[in-house]
Amino acid sequence: MSARITLTKSRGLERRKRNFVVAVIVPTVLLYTVLRIVPIAGTFYLSLYEWNLIKPNRPFVGLGNFAKLATDETFKVALVNTTVYTVLVVTISVALALLLALALKRKSRLGNLYEFAYFLPVVIPMVPVSILWKWMYDKTYGIINFTLNAVGLQGVGWLTDPNIALYSIIIMSIWKVLGYYMVLFLVGLRNVPDEYYEAGSVDGAVGWNAFRYITLPLLKPMLLYVCVIATIQAFNVFTPVYVMTTGSQSAPAASVRVLVYEIYQNAFRYFKAGYASAQVVVLFAIVMIVSIIQFKLLRADHY
Amino acid sequence: MIPLNHPSRSMAKNWYHVILLIGVGLMLFPFVWMFLTALKPEREILAVPPTFFPRTLTFENFTDIAHRIPVFRYFMNSVLVAVVSTVAVLVTSSFAGAVFAKYDFPFKNALFMIILGTTMVPFECYMIPFYLMVSKAGLIDSYTGIMLPLVITSFGIFLMRQHIATIPDDLMDAARIDGCNELGVFTSVILPLSKSALSALAIFQFMFGWAFFVWPLIVTNSSELFVLEVGLAMFQNQYAVEYGSVMAGASISVVPLIIVFLIFRENIVSGMALSGMKS
Numbered sequence: 001m002s003a004r005i006t007l008t009k010s011r012g013l014e015r016r017k018r019n020f021v022v023a024v025i026v027p028t029v030l031l032y033t034v035l036r037i038v039p040i041a042g043t044f045y046l047s048l049y050e051w052n053l054i055k056p057n058r059p060f061v062g063l064g065n066f067a068k069l070a071t072d073e074t075f076k077v078a079l080v081n082t083t084v085y086t087v088l089v090v091t092i093s094v095a096l097a098l099l100l101a102l103a104l105k106r107k108s109r110l111g112n113l114y115e116f117a118y119f120l121p122v123v124i125p126m127v128p129v130s131i132l133w134k135w136m137y138d139k140t141y142g143i144i145n146f147t148l149n150a151v152g153l154q155g156v157g158w159l160t161d162p163n164i165a166l167y168s169i170i171i172m173s174i175w176k177v178l179g180y181y182m183v184l185f186l187v188g189l190r191n192v193p194d195e196y197y198e199a200g201s202v203d204g205a206v207g208w209n210a211f212r213y214i215t216l217p218l219l220k221p222m223l224l225y226v227c228v229i230a231t232i233q234a235f236n237v238f239t240p241v242y243v244m245t246t247g248s249q250s251a252p253a254a255s256v257r258v259l260v261y262e263i264y265q266n267a268f269r270y271f272k273a274g275y276a277s278a279q280v281v282v283l284f285a286i287v288m289i290v291s292i293i294q295f296k297l298l299r300a301d302h303y
Numbered sequence: 304m305i306p307l308n309h310p311s312r313s314m315a316k317n318w319y320h321v322i323l324l325i326g327v328g329l330m331l332f333p334f335v336w337m338f339l340t341a342l343k344p345e346r347e348i349l350a351v352p353p354t355f356f357p358r359t360l361t362f363e364n365f366t367d368i369a370h371r372i373p374v375f376r377y378f379m380n381s382v383l384v385a386v387v388s389t390v391a392v393l394v395t396s397s398f399a400g401a402v403f404a405k406y407d408f409p410f411k412n413a414l415f416m417i418i419l420g421t422t423m424v425p426f427e428c429y430m431i432p433f434y435l436m437v438s439k440a441g442l443i444d445s446y447t448g449i450m451l452p453l454v455i456t457s458f459g460i461f462l463m464r465q466h467i468a469t470i471p472d473d474l475m476d477a478a479r480i481d482g483c484n485e486l487g488v489f490t491s492v493i494l495p496l497s498k499s500a501l502s503a504l505a506i507f508q509f510m511f512g513w514a515f516f517v518w519p520l521i522v523t524n525s526s527e528l529f530v531l532e533v534g535l536a537m538f539q540n541q542y543a544v545e546y547g548s549v550m551a552g553a554s555i556s557v558v559p560l561i562i563v564f565l566i567f568r569e570n571i572v573s574g575m576a577l578s579g580m581k582s
Contacts, residue, residue: 117326124561138546236427242520
């Protein structure tokens with residue numbers, strides 16, 4: 001009798017659980033399908049068509065868009081600029097963030113101030129950040145050139161000189177993302193138990209050796225993660241280029257042209273949705289390949 | 304080994320604080336300079352050499368930008384987008400997180416991996432089909448259109464799942480014995496015990512919604528719907544050389560976030576750090 005009651009009860013419970021799961025999972029899957037999966041797949045689909053937003057017919061061109069890309073000089077420039085930007089931003093910001101994290105690992109009285117200051121740029125949106133750096137970079141009235149002049153150096157056209165503009169944006173981007181990677185490294189470093197260093201110091205692993213043989217191997221998963229997200233973020237740079245180099249003070253367009261800007265222009269200025277999608281596919285492929293290489297490099301060798 | 308109290312040791316220790324403090328200066332200076340510029344009259348901004356602290360403190364840059372663009376309206380649009388998308392993310396993430404943490408169903412792990420996998424694809428990589436879709440749905444130039452990409456986040460589902468997994472099953476069973484159905488278990492056990500994770504996610508998503516730029520830029524045409532970021536970008540495109548009003552506009556966007564950051568710094572930093580736990 002009582003066994004039957006628990007049975008029916010648990011059957012009822014199973015049914016209620018199942019209903020709850022269905023009621024939650026079905027909308028979640030639907031949202032993901034509509035808002036993520038379909039558009040991602042749509043990009044690959046569109047890249048095979050000459051899909052002009054203002055023309056009614058949309059011929060299938062196969063890999064035609066990609067063939068056109070291969071001879072597109074502007075695209076090549078954007079590709080090179082984005083690669084330079086990514087390599088410099090990722091390597092410099094990851095290295096600096098690691099150094100900062102090592103310096104901040106031990107709690108100090110100034111810890112709160114450090115965390116506040118280094119993390120603040122991370123939480124401030126890119127638009128005001130780009131605007132205020134543009135002001136500091138101003139050739140005539142900017143504080144940076146004023147400071148340079150004050151110490152007897154020649155000021156430069158930070159955003160107007162084609163040889164410099166990209167590097168100016170790189171400097172700003174490093175300043176912006178540094179704190180984020182620093183915090184991630186701090187999480188990784190604080191997960192290394194102190195006993196490891198104590199044991200290591202017995203064997204003479206102090207200073208650089210402790211870093212090389214204890215910290216670095218244990219930090220590898222985090223290093224990998226930071227490198228991958230830093231690369232993805234950097235390859236998709238758009239806002240600072242849009243804000244700092246368009247508008248009335250026409251800056252050297254070609255020298256700071258980056259992939260997402262190129263995609264944005266082709267898709268939403270010239271309405272070449274198919275062609276722009278092919279550019280996205282190339283961007284996506286590059287990011288994937290670089291991520292896989294990073295996985296291989298940082299996973300392969302064990303200590 | 305150098306003894307702990309050796310002078311060269313404390314020198315080295317101070318040196319690294321000196322370097323870190325110089326770094327603090329470099330990180331904070333741009334914001335300080337932005338505020339100082341926003342509070343100066345134009346002749347001081349363009350003076351050579353520039354004044355550091357404003358000799359005459361003025362709010363004319365703020366009134367000036369408010370006269371030229373509806374900056375308050377943009378501000379409220381940003382608040383609306385950030386708040387509504389935050390609420391949506393809290394709802395979707397807590398339900399989905401609970402189901403992934405506490406229930407079994409077919410393809411659960413595969414589904415979870417797909418959801419996490421989509422974080423590898425940034426919005427820029429699918430914005431074109433997204434735009435076509437939104438335009439087909441007639442949602443271009445609407446609040447719904449702006450918020451649509453923001454109603455779910457894999458990070459939110461991940462964060463909630465990690466947190467809810469730590470809630471003991473016994474508590475949920477106890478609620479069931481008291482006659483709660485599964486929704487009741489969710490609202491009376493899971494949600495009250497997830498306050499810390501929910502607040503971290505809320506702050507995180509609010510800031511993300513506030514900073515979102517490329518999509519609102521594409522999807523809005525009429526200026527009444529501009530969020531602050533888009534309005535600012537447009538304004539500085541037109542009046543790039545009027546640094547005083549441009550800096551006033553930037554300050555209006557930055558101040559709320561500095562306040563949020565000052566109040567919730569620990570939640571924000573630990574929430575950001577959690578995103579690194581995925582590895």
